[in-house]
Amino acid sequence: MLFPTIKTPTFSAPAITTSLRLHHLITFSAMLLLLVSLSVSASSKHDSHHQQLPTSVGLHGMLLFGSETGLFASHLPMFHAPHNAQVVFQLRFDNPRVHQHVIEALSASDSNPIWTIVPNRFDLAQLNPQHDSPISQLEVDIFEGHFERGGQRQHQQQSLIVEKMHIFNPLSMEHQQQPNASARYIAIRSQPNDSTQFYVKHLTMRPDADHLLKVTHASQQLPLVIDIPLNTGLHATTEQLQSAIKTMTMKQESAADSAITPTRIQPLYLELNELK
Known part of the structure; x- marks a missing residue:
């Protein structure tokens, strides 16, 4: 009985060398991409933390302003800790009656009265949406006038919901x-x-x-x-x-x-x- 002859493929030395070079090139490229990816990730994480405000616990008074289309608060900043940040956000009061009262008071006349709010002590840094533990609710007292300049308290311990952060700007001192x-x-x-x-x-x-x-x-x-x-x-x-x-x-x-x-x-x- 005759059996078919099986030819074993042969590879020339140049072909083997080219294959090995290609294999090494692919492996090197994959490792390079991994290193670049890790580097970018670490850099992004570093930049994110670098831009965050340090822990800034205190009484952070804020200017209250707005109209029928929305209410806003602006932190009253200073160039010293823990108040060295410009923070402006849109808000609503959890109590609809209080919310409407403030809107009407701010919109009632052309005199543009000053209203302020004073939250309970909290960490201002946590209002940053990029913070590791961000917050979106505060308990505040509401003043007609500046709370440190003769303002009169109108509402006490009202829940405030942060709806949208417009500006979070840590300040150099x-x-x-x-x-x-x-x-x-x-x-x-x-x-x-x-x-x-x-x-x-x-x-x-x-x-x-x-x-x-x-x-x-x-x-x-x-x-x-x-x-x-x-x-x-x-x-x-x-x-x-x-x-x-x-x-x-x-x-x-x-x-x-x-x-x-x-x-x-x-x-x-x-x-x-x-x-x-």
Whole structure:
């Protein structure tokens, strides 16, 4: 009986060498990708922790402002621990009656009264959404007026829910060497087309100005960020902000709509002494 002859494949030395080189190249590439991935992950984790505010437990008074479209709070910052952070967020009070009372009080007249809140002692750093243990609820007393400057308590131990963080900006406590050449203002609003919106100055280094303005009867979408050159002083004037908004909205709108501008800009709050 005849059996078929089975030919054993043969490989030349060059083919074996090429195969080994390819195998090593693939292995090396896989290891390199793994190392890069680990490095990026570690770097991201480091940056995230670097940007977090250190533990900052204290009584953190806040300015309360808003309109029918939403309520907001702005932490009253200082350039020393534990108050060295600019924090602005949208909120609602758990009690609907209290929530409506505050809205009506803030919207009742053109006088733009000052209202403040004082939460129970807590760690301000935990309001950062990137914190390892973030919080979204506070127990606060509500004051008509500034709580440290003769304000009257209107409601006590009310639950506050943080709905959206607009600004969480840890502040350096170093003195700046040169005055800022410009001031950046950030829009605070519930929706881009709200008829009442607010602009808050983005804080940098001491000295600075905690500056908040109210824009009413806005009939088109306002810029989210406005940079205004500063010749003197620490903050822009109402007239500068009005002019900047008009210029930026004219670029966004058609010629027929370019005359539609916010009818009124009013200063709500300005603090200089606490930010020297």
